[in-house]
Amino acid sequence: MNRPRPTCSRCLYPVDHPFGLTLDHEGVCSGCRVHEEKTSLDWAARAARLREVVIPSIIGRRRGDYDCVVPVRGSPESFKVLDIVKNELGLNPLVVAYNCQFHTPAGIANIDLLREVFDVDFRLHTSNPVIYKKLVRESLARFRSLRWPFLAGETQFPVRVAADKGIPLVIWPVHQPTEQTGTHSYVEEPEMSRRSRHCYDLLGWEPDELVTTSSLLQPNDIEDLEYPADAELLEHGIRGLYLSNYYPWDTRRYSEEMVNRFGARCARQPRTFDTYDRIDDATYMTVHDLLKQSRLGYSRVVDQLCREIRFGRVSRADAEIIAAHYAAQPVEEGVAEFARWLGLAPEGFDWLLHKLSPPPPVSPTPLNAAQQAFVDSYRVNHEPVTGAEPYILFGKGLSL
Template sequence: MKLNTGTRVYRCVRCLYTTDHPLGLTLDGEGICSGCRIHEEKDTLDWGIRWDKLEKLVAPYRIAKGNAYDCIVPVTGANDSYYIVHLVKERLGLNPLLVTYNKYFNTPLGVRNLANLRITFDCDILVQNVNPVSVKKITRTTLREMGSIYWTCLAGQTVFPVQTAVRYKIPLIIWGAHQGLEQVGMFSHEHEVEMTRRYRKDHDLMGKEADDLLSIFDTLNEDDIWQYRYPSDSELDHVGVRGIYLGNYVRWDPKAQHEEMMALHDYRSTAFTRTFDCYDHGDCYNYMGLHDLLKLYKHGYSKVTDHASREMRHRRLTREVALGLINAYQRIDAPNAEKFCQWLDIDPRALQFILDQHRNPLYWSQAELGEWEFYSPHRLPEKASNLYKFPEPGFIATNPLSMGMQDRYITIGKGYP
């Protein structure tokens, strides 16, 4: 298929990812992408053997005394946190220290889920609250320079667990699934890839470490960015810090796992306007809003494509239904943008001007002032649109984001009534 500039990209015949995927993706001679090929391993690997490998891997980190932590588990009020803690605490029998980074875009639902998580599993938790003045300064810089309102969130979520491991001398960090493996098949499950500083910088942080944000042309200074610095190699080596991914040892299926946690541990979900998946990111007003819209502007696809491709790989969606879902959701306006403008003290028109600067010319062209044409890799011909009627694909929303409370960011939410 050709995009706006005539550039040709190719789409996987099995899912809806293209060769323009920002994480890098290849197609084989049959037109099947590397992500789908690695997904095939989920149906061929012996997961009993892989679980035995996991138990042997964590055994040396188990501490006999009851007054110490065996490992660190990064969590939020959404995503796979319940399932990760379930595996670590109830199946592996480890005593984890939970850690979480305060994104400042918190929803009442996310606060409720996080409080219920630590109560249900009876775990201690550390919360990092970076000075909100610095967070806002950094967000202004990354929004302007990188088209990201989420750099601080991604940086904090990926560095605070590592900093805590060094500070408390707890060498083992246990994460969920590896994004590069799950989406594009960057690695095999059998590679048993572990956490690295390089992957964090290149992909999570879009190539910018904290110190890379400092410039004589900007207002950021040392006091603003130091809490986002990754520990040095010598600090990591001294403690022996390593981060493992459970997705290498457990057959990862977010839909099934969330539904299990909803039944067992009262995890609660919510409906979104920009995707059909109700289970992820209910802790944040912006992830499925402005952050997702920026993804569409910069990369020509949004989170609904990730969700649809994942469900196609699990054989729960047909291509026709997936295309219908993408075209129904991806162009919907970002909800809650006014909250972000109020938080950052920016005019909505100024925000839209900045957002427009980050539209990728491969996918967008400006017809006239303020009006844009989108060249979607998944665009349906108008005459065919009626052929793509679809049912909702079986996701359950239990609560609204606001939970009936005041509909605004919760700056700090340590508990829940």
């Protein structure tokens, strides 16, 4: 049953956003209100505070040569993170990535390029692909999410490396709950923690809850997803900072800057106009996005459009049309490729997608000239993220 849900009067977010959102007396959401801080705070002073006060107070406890661990993905935004960490903050990072198992050619090219451009030591962790498929199967059945195992692994691996090597600082790019729904003010400086990971990244679940007699998962299968113990974090004084508390984070502007300065790759992908966001993962805007739309009633393009509305780059009225246009785009090829990878009949995926929700609208809304011009203003310098290529597991062309 489709029933209208209250939404913010300024952006497109519904009041039942999973991160939690409130509407004020003007009908404006907490995410839009906190976004106003991007223009009202003294960001130069905030960056100076990070450089001169916050970071020196943490890295004094480091053991060895590395000042910090920096997680990256194969998207232009990661270039900005390293540009700040190396060139502005003058830190020596150990750069790490958790393998998403569905790499695109553009994502692999970006990882290669950023290692070369920033001349950094780099560690990629790849979970056993056979175990990873079991985790994806279980996550699909439990949460209708294929991304839960990746989020658990990606939020664990950098902290694991920090604990193993005695590096007290992990630098993350963006605190998504603050960006999307204004869970915090930037001046509160929320940090990465076990609790934040549990509530926002893992949807209130812990990896060990997946190991049950009916799940076919063994305790060893979740080792790559389990967060280090509190005692270990305390022993090394490990803290996780978000750059978005100290810089007025604008993924689009930063991505375009990185495309211009370093040749970071940007590419078309299905179901969105955004050629920078999540272009490293071939399932993100296909299977993941269909599942998200089915679960939450809106797709990733709404997140991107809310950001664009808040920065004043598109009107709410145009954004509504653009969201409907992309929400109706089918991705049969992407679904077939994922079903082949998982050993799932495509009809099985359809059942999973629609068992709780009706199918999305089938006729795409046409865009007018102004809306098309907005869509076309996103740059492209690489082949599309989906096509004939199977998922890439490792950078030298190996796929499984």
